[in-house]
Every structure is written in C-alpha cells, then in structure tokens.
Amino acid sequence: MEWTEETISRLKELWTEGLSTAEIGRRLSITKNAVVGKAHRLGLPARPSPIRRSEKKPVSASADDSTADKTKTAKAAEPAATQPRPEPKAAPRPAAAEPKAPKEIKPASVAAPVQVAAPKAVKPEPVQRAPVRPAAKPALSRIPDPDTKKRRGPSCCWPIGDPGTPGFHFCGATPLPGKPYCGEHAQIAYVKLRDRRDSH
DNA sequence: CCCTGATTCGC
DNA sequence: GCGAATCAGG
Numbered sequence: 022m023e024w025t026e027e028t029i030s031r032l033k034e035l036w037t038e039g040l041s042t043a044e045i046g047r048r049l050s051i052t053k054n055a056v057v058g059k060a061h062r063l064g065l066p067a068r069p070s071p072i073r074r075s076e077k078k079p080v081s082a083s084a085d086d087s088t089a090d091k092t093k094t095a096k097a098a099e100p101a102a103t104q105p106r107p108e109p110k111a112a113p114r115p116a117a118a119e120p121k122a123p124k125e126i127k128p129a130s131v132a133a134p135v136q137v138a139a140p141k142a143v144k145p146e147p148v149q150r151a152p153v154r155p156a157a158k159p160a161l162s163r164i165p166d167p168d169t170k171k172r173r174g175p176s177c178c179w180p181i182g183d184p185g186t187p188g189f190h191f192c193g194a195t196p197l198p199g200k201p202y203c204g205e206h207a208q209i210a211y212v213k214l215r216d217r218r219d220s221h
Numbered sequence: 222c223c224c225t226g227a228t229t230c231g232c
Numbered sequence: 233g234c235g236a237a238t239c240a241g242g
Contacts, residue, residue, distance in 0.1 A: 022234070042226060054235050057226060062233070068226060225242075232234080 022051055024059060032056065033191065036065050037178050064175060066201040179206035 022028075028049060035045040042053040042060070049056070061067075177192035178201045194203035202210050 024233085041224085043224085052235070053226080054237080056235095058228090058235050059233090061227075223242100225240100227239080229236100229238075231236095 022055055029059070029063065032059060033063070033065065033178060034180075036060055037180055037191075039068075042068075064201075066178065177201070177203035177206055179203070179210070 031049060032045065035048060036056075040048075042056040046053040046056045175196050177194040177196045179192040181190050181192055182188045192203055192206055194205070196203050197207050200207050
C-alpha cells in the first residue's frame with residue numbers, strides 16, 4: 022500500500038468522520054488492519070476501543086536485575102484528567118453510508134460558554150472533560166492561519182467545512198502536545214461537563 | 222459467531 | 233513503514 026498524501030488525507034477524513042476502521046478500509050480498498058495501523062502511526066486520535074489490552078506482557082523469564090525495588094515511580098502524573106474521546110455515536114454502523122452531520126455547537130470563540138460558575142466548589146470535581154463532536158459549522162466561521170499550510174508534521178484534525186463537500190479540509194495548525202487539535206480547537210473540542218449542563 | 226479497535230512483530 | 237496475525241471486549 023502506497024500511502025500518498027491523498028490517501029492519507031482520505032484516511033484522516035473518514036477517520037474523523039467516525040467511520041469504523043473496517044468501513045474505512047472498504048472505502049479505501051484496504052484492510053482494517055492497514056487502516057488502524059496507519060492511523061496509529063499517524064497519531065490520529067484513538068477511537069473508543071471496546072478493549073483495553075492488558076499492558077502486561079508475557080514477562081520475560083529473566084526476572085532479576087535490580088528492578089525489583091521500584092514501586093511505581095512516576096504515577097499519578099495524569100490527574101484523572103482529560104480523556105478526549107469524542108463519541109461518534111453517529112454512524113459507526115458498517116452499513117451506514119454517510120454519518121450524520123454533527124450537531125451544531127457554539128464555538129467558545131463566539132459564545133464563550135466556558136465559564137466556571139460560582140466558586141461554590143464544595144466538591145472540586147476532577148477535571149472531567151466532556152468530549153464534543155467537532156462540528157463543521159462553527160469552523161466555518163473561522164479562518165485558519167494562512168501560514169499553517171507550510172508546516173509539516175502533526176496537524177490539527179479539526180474539520181473545516183462539511184465532510185464530503187469540496188471545501189472540506191482540516192485546520193492544519195500545530196496541535197497541542199498529545200492532542201489531535203490545535204489550541205483553539207482543543208478549547209472547543211474539550212468542554213467541561215459542568216458547563217454542558219445547559220444542554221439538558 | 223458477528224462486530225469493534227489495538228498491539229505485535231516479521232517483513 | 234507496512235499490515236497480517238493476533239488479541240481482547242461487546
């Protein structure tokens with residue numbers, strides 16, 4: 022399989038649309054293994070996986086060395102923090118052809134909904150994050166930095182425009198470390214649960 | 222069994 | 233880097 026810029030681009034699109042790996046594979050005429058393998062290598066955001074493969078491996082028989090004392094060195098590094106798992110509830114079905122367009126959301130840049138209310142933090146909730154489906158609409162109101170096109174390497178996967186339409190593309194800005202989105206779009210993508218209570 | 226995605230490892 | 237084989241959960 023020759024991964025050209027174009028095929029990679031298509032993979033990204035389909036991936037961010039929330040299609041299953043198998044479905045993406047069908048569309049690109051490759052196997053799901055190829056899809057997930059490439060996606061992994063590209064550093065695309067992981068999908069909600071049904072499994073959590075045991076991080077333990079068949080321990081090497083040579084159990085010795087002086088590694089017997091280390092009791093969890095750096096742990097709690099991640100304060101139960103962010104789990105940017107968008108919920109592609111829409112159309113993970115193999116048979117489903119086109120996934121539904123994500124619900125329109127208000128970008129923080131225009132609505133500023135991300136405001137912690139009163140400091141009545143009787144129970145300081147963990148940094149729970151509620152992933153929000155990247156919506157195409159809000160992105161339309163933003164113009165990506167012109168100079169982002171020159172950069173190489175990791176790029177913000179935030180979809181600009183409606184997937185499948187001619188003008189569709191990705192933000193392309195430099196993402197935050199370990200995040201699929203750039204700073205601006207990460208703000209939109211990751212909304213605190215507290216601040217979503219207006220939606221019910 | 223079907224599906225899913227993740228990781229491993231020979232190439 | 234690639235992806236089939238394999239793993240693992242639903």
